[in-house]
Structures are given as C-alpha cells and as structure tokens.
Amino acid sequence: MKKIISVLTIILASVQILSGQDFGDFPKIKKDKLLNDLELLYQGLDKFHTGMYWYTPKDSVDFAFEMAKSKITTDLNVLEFHKIIAPLVALSREDHTNIYLPEFVSEKLNEEIKFLPFTVVFLDKQLYVVKNGSDFEELDLQGKVIESINGETPIQIVEKIGNLFASDGFIKTVKYSDLEGFNLSKYYFYFYGQLSQFKIKFKNTEEILVIKSQTIDTINKNLKSRYKVITGDKEKDLLEFKFLDASTAYLGIHSFSNSDIKEESKETNLKTFLRNSFNRIKERNIQTLIIDVSENSGGTEGNEGILYSYFGDNYQKYLKVKAKTQKAILDNDVDKPITLKTFGFLERVFANKKMKDKSYERKQWIGYGLTAYNKEPEYKFKGKIYIIISPVTYSGGSEFSNMMFTNDLATFVGQETGGGYLGNTSGYSQELKLPNSQIEISIPALQFLMNVKPKLPFGSGVKPHYKVIPTFEQYLNGENASLHYILEQLENKN
Secondary structure, three states, X not given: OHHHHHHHHHHHHHHOOXXXXXXXXXXXXXXXXXXXXHHHHHHHHHHHOOOOOOOOOHHHHHHHHHHHHXXXXXXXXXXXXXXXXXXXXXXXXXXXXXXXXXXXXXXXXXXXXXXXXXXXXXXXXXXXXXXXXXXXXXXXXXXXXXXXXXXXXXXXXXXXXXXXXXXXXXXXXXXXXXXXXXXXXXXXXXXXXXXXXXXXXXXXXOOEEEEEOEEHHHHHHHHHHHOOOOOOOOOOOOEEEEXXXXXXXXXXXOOXXXXXXXXXXXXXXXXXXXXXXXXXXXXOOOOEEEEEOOOOOOEOOOHHHHHHOOOXXXXXXXXXXEEOOOXXXXXXXXXXXXXXXXXXXXXXXXXXXXXXXXXXXXXXOOOOOOEOOOOOOOOOOOOEEEEEEOOOOOOHHHHHHHHHHHOOOOEEEEOOOOOEOOEEEXXXXXXXXXXXXXXXXXXXXXXXXXXXXXXXXXXXXOOOXXXXXXXXXXXXXXXXXXHHHHHHHHHHHO
C-alpha cells in the first residue's frame, strides 16, 4: 500500500496544476489518440523493459497508468501529454530509460518559449547561479545561492520536476546533478509551463528579485555579451595517467566507450593504455593509486572488467543477465502494431538460453559472459587505492565501482554514484515512437544483476566513505575537489 501511495503522489504532482498552464501554441491531440498512445507506452514498458518492476512493483505501475488515464479527460497538446507520461517512464527507476519530445517541439521551444534565464548548478542540495542571462545586466549573480523560486525551495522544486526523468533505483543525487546548466529552466517549464516572471529569493538578502522570463535566443545573446569564452585551454583526455609524487599516481578513466576513446583520445585503446600505465606504476614502485571515474558514464561492455582485473580476483560478476523477451509486439487495436526486438540471431542462439517463461538468460560463451574478466593482467596493483565517484559515475563506470566496493578493494571519495549498486537495465535499447504524439521512449532490454554483497540500502548507488562537495569556486574553476581532499586530508593522515 505504501508503494501505491508513493506512486499516487508522483502522478498527482505531475498533473495537479495542468489546467490553465501555458505550454505554448501547439495543436491539440484528440483524447482518444492520446489514450491509444498511453496503451502502447504501457505495453512497451510491460512487455519489453526487463527491469521495469525491479524497484516499482507491477501493481503500483498499473495503478499509476490507471491514474494517468483518468487525467486524460480532454484533448491535450504534446507538452501537456508529456507531463502526464514522463513520470510513468520514470517509474522504471532506470536511467537508461529516456523520453524525448518530437524534433518540431524542440525547435519551437528554442524559438518561441520563454524560460528562467539562468544557468545553474546544484552542489549537494544548494542551488547556485552560474551565469545570468536575465535583463539585470548590472547585477553580479554568479555564485549566488537561490533560496526560493516563486515561493518554493530548490528541494521542493526538485521533488516535483525530478519525477519527469528517471534515475537508477532510489538515487537522489542524480535528480540534482541532472539539472545542471540550463536543464533546471527546461524542466521547470516542462512542469509549470511558461511563466512571464520568476520571484527569486537569494541567500542573505531580504529582497525578492523579480526576473522576467526570456527566449533562448535572448538568453544566449546576454550570456555571450557578459561572459568571456575561455580559449586555448586543452580539454583533458578521456584517459589520463600521471605521477603526483614519488609514491602516488593518478588514473583518470573518463569513459569506457571504445568508439569515443578511438575518436577523442590520444591513446590507442583502453587495453594498451592500462597495460602501459600499470607497467610504469610497477617500475616506479607506486604505493598509492587514485582512480577517477567521477565523469565515467560507461561505454563498451567489458571495459569495466578490464580495469577491475588490475586489482581484484576474477569471479562471477553478474548473477544474471536477462532479457524479458526476444520480440514484443505492441498493439492497441487501432494504430499499426509496433515490434521491438532484442538479440540478433547468433547471440540469441549461442550466447543465451531460452527459459520456460520465454525470457532469455546469458550463458558463459565467447566474450565476457558473466565473469569479471577473461585474462589476468601482467601488472597487478596491490597498493592503496582511492576511487573518486560522483552522480555522473554511471553504467559501466558504476559497475566498476560496484565490483571494487563489494570486494573491499578501495576507499571511495566524492558523491554517491548515479548508477545502481545492484546493477542496471541497459543494452539493446529500442526506440518506441508513439504514433499520435510522436514522443519517443528509449526502452532498454537487458537486466544486469550484479553479484554484490548486501552492504548498501536497496536501490542506492555506491556511497563514498568520504563525501566531498566542491565549493562554487572549485566548480567554476574546474578543480577536482575530491582529488584535493585525498591528497590534503587523507594521505596526510598516513
């Protein structure tokens, strides 16, 4: 019952003020057509999304869809419909499940709709102005802490608009970190509609500042005229290795994507980079290694295991890798049926076993299968390990963190990972385009259940042993606050 009440709260929050809101001049879509789209969305999540009921029970999801259905009592435009169904997609509690507005909507938003004219960042749960694109050019708002917007605290706002997008399990850090930059303005509009002005209360001031909403074009012009574009600074490589002192080295693994590494890194590939780095670590007799995966949102499956192989013993990394079905046919008896498929022929036949319930489970075959890695590396590291994590540590980045955490191989510093400790549902994502609203939902097919010890609350990410929140100045200057903390606070104690 508690789960259903929680779901009801989410749905009511998403539609409580739908009436009278201004979502722009978009054509209305017939009520019956919206209900047909809703049925296809339900079938897509129910039939194809293997992890749909991992964190939200099926009866709660069914209840949420019935509630959403009861709210579609008249014709709605695409953004009004989006506000109703986005929380349903978010009930997957899986950050690989995404919802996208049609391209023509995004184009019109960029041209016509007016938004809160700030870029922002949440540092922990404190909301800072990064850049001011409002018509108050004379006010220096950079670094100012926002205490309320239109009478609501940032925490209250995130509790509402955070239901419009998914995060893994019950991880809250992502709900704040994902609203960085212009995303808060965008999602504020998705929830509240277009407003003519915003009443902003800043910390340590009594005055309420009234800020007029602006179009994206006006905001960009204001930002361009007020803030210098820093040129000449080289972006850091996706793969970094450096010695910090005679006994300490830094390894920055900012992606596990083979294609991104090939295109954007000066390194040849991850395997070669790691072999060369750990060879140098051995030659220099490094005793402490700091591994930074705070910006690693995943990539090519198996690369997290290659990195792990330099520290831990091989073991069965996944308890299970499962697909609910090979093929799901979605049919609302009105629109053309939609087929979503999972594996290709070879993988379906040779790498997976069909179960009695018609699901598929991975078996040990060529490739990485269920184990952490295939080959023991030549240069194993046995010294002290620190791992820097953040809400952006996700997918393969979080799987590496999960393996290291469950096997007690490192001290973690930073913020809770965005990826779930128990695993994730990803892989073979299919795009479901709802035929009447043209909204697209990316639905992942494979549920990766990790072989981890029950050390953390159900639905959480890896939690750091030492929580570090950067100051605004550190954030603005691009400083690695967690690295500073390790070097200044932790290593000095030893």
